[in-house]
Amino acid sequence: MNFTPVDSNVTGAVNYQDRFLTALGRNFTVFVLGITINYINANMVHTFSKHHIFKSNPRYILFIHLVFNDMIQLTTSISLFVITYAFQTIHVYHCCLLVVPAIMTTQNTPLNIAFMAAECYIAVCIPLRYNNLCSVKRTYIVIGIIWTCSSFSVLPDVFILFATEPLEFINSKVMCYRDAVFRNTHSLKKRDASHMLFLVGVWLTLFYTYFRIVFVAKAANTDATKARNTLLLHGFQVLLCMMVYVQPMLQRVLSYLFPGSLSAIYFVLFIINQILPRFVSPIVYGLRDKTFRKYFKMYLLCTMDIHLKTSVMMPT
Numbered sequence: 001m002n003f004t005p006v007d008s009n010v011t012g013a014v015n016y017q018d019r020f021l022t023a024l025g026r027n028f029t030v031f032v033l034g035i036t037i038n039y040i041n042a043n044m045v046h047t048f049s050k051h052h053i054f055k056s057n058p059r060y061i062l063f064i065h066l067v068f069n070d071m072i073q074l075t076t077s078i079s080l081f082v083i084t085y086a087f088q089t090i091h092v093y094h095c096c097l098l099v100v101p102a103i104m105t106t107q108n109t110p111l112n113i114a115f116m117a118a119e120c121y122i123a124v125c126i127p128l129r130y131n132n133l134c135s136v137k138r139t140y141i142v143i144g145i146i147w148t149c150s151s152f153s154v155l156p157d158v159f160i161l162f163a164t165e166p167l168e169f170i171n172s173k174v175m176c177y178r179d180a181v182f183r184n185t186h187s188l189k190k191r192d193a194s195h196m197l198f199l200v201g202v203w204l205t206l207f208y209t210y211f212r213i214v215f216v217a218k219a220a221n222t223d224a225t226k227a228r229n230t231l232l233l234h235g236f237q238v239l240l241c242m243m244v245y246v247q248p249m250l251q252r253v254l255s256y257l258f259p260g261s262l263s264a265i266y267f268v269l270f271i272i273n274q275i276l277p278r279f280v281s282p283i284v285y286g287l288r289d290k291t292f293r294k295y296f297k298m299y300l301l302c303t304m305d306i307h308l309k310t311s312v313m314m315p316t
Contacts, residue, residue, distance in 0.1 A: 023085050026267050033275050034078040041067045041281075047296045058139040059119055060292065065143050066112045070278040073105035077274045080176055089173035095181050096161070100154055103178060107150035109277065110198060110238050114205040115142050117231055121209035124216055153194040157182040206235050233288075240277040247273055 044067050047054075054060040080098050083090060122133050162170070164184055174180045179188070210231045243250075247269055254265045 022263075027082055027085055030078055030081055030270070030275070033271075033279075034074050037275070037278050038071050038074055041071050041278075044292075044296060045071075047292070051295050054292070054295075056136060058134040058136060059116070059123075061136065061139045062112060062116050062119060062142070063289075063292075065146075066109065066116070066281055069105050069108045069112065070281050072101060073109070074274070074278050076102040076105065077270075081270060081274075083176060088175065090176050091173055092161075092170050092181055095174065095176040096158060098176065099178055099181055100158065103154045104147070104150040107153050107194075107198060108146050110202040111146045111149060113238055114202045115146070117206050117209045120230055121212055124213050149198075153191075153198075156190065157184075157187045160184050160187050202238055206231060206238065210235070237277055237280050240272075240280065243269075243273045 045064060048060060048064040049055075054064070076098050080102060083098075119134055122130050126133075161182055161184070178191070182188075182191070213231060250269060251265060254269075255262055258265065
């Protein structure tokens with residue numbers, strides 16, 4: 001009986017302020033994580049470009065392609081995350097410019113890992129044919145195949161969009177995510193089919209190469225044991241990448257269990273599906289490798305020395 005419109009206005013202002021601070025904190029967290037990971041990855045790309053020993057090795061070429069792909073994927077996905085909070089809806093054609101590279105780079109990651117597993121298998125199990133099968137030229141052909149496969153998984157959706165949807169929808173504003181833009185039933189069925197095809201192909205490759213290397217590792221081959229451990233890490237990262245494909249189902253289940261925490265669910269799933277796998281890549285494939293780690297540390301130390309000398313020489 002003592003409720004007044006003033007109380008309502010105060011409560012509404014407090015709730016709005018809480019939502020604003022929560023959104024600001026989440027965007028800031030995602031932005032800082034993205035900048036940090038991209039900074040590390042950019043230094044790795046620079047280290048690769050400065051030393052010929054990496055440019056002539058297929059293993060490092062595939063690794064640095066994975067790192068560069070992760071940089072694009074992080075940039076586009078974080079842009080989508082921030083835009084969703086800032087504007088909520090954007091034009092369909094603007095959304096396509098962000099969604100298409102985000103999907104392609106997401107698809108590239110498990111494919112790249114599969115080819116890296118195949119390279120490990122060839123190096124350990126058939127080393128005499130390694131130079132023929134894993135030449136630098138063939139490695140770049142493999143990278144072209146990776147981008148071609150990911151293009152075939154999303155570009156048909158763009159053609160279906162402009163061929164079937166009315167012009168009013170193209171010019172309208174939507175929440176920017178894949179199913180909101182590519183909503184045609186053919187696109188949805190093709191998406192599920194391509195996800196299943198990629199995942200089955202990648203997991204079969206990992207299982208086959210892992211068990212073949214396990215048999216070689218029984219002969220107490222140190223390189224084989226290291227390759228086996230590397231493939232286990234490959235499997236862990238692919239498992240993280242798989243979370244993207246089951247995200248819609250997870251969202252439905254978690255939304256049912258926690259109906260009042262929809263925004264928090266989206267935020268946690270974004271961190272797990274988009275940020276965490278990109279955080280794992282430089283640790284697993286860069287800092288874990290002794291040769292790359294040595295040159296990477298040398299580059300960082302030289303960079304720090306240059307910054308220190310510059311700061312000392314600058315007048316106060």
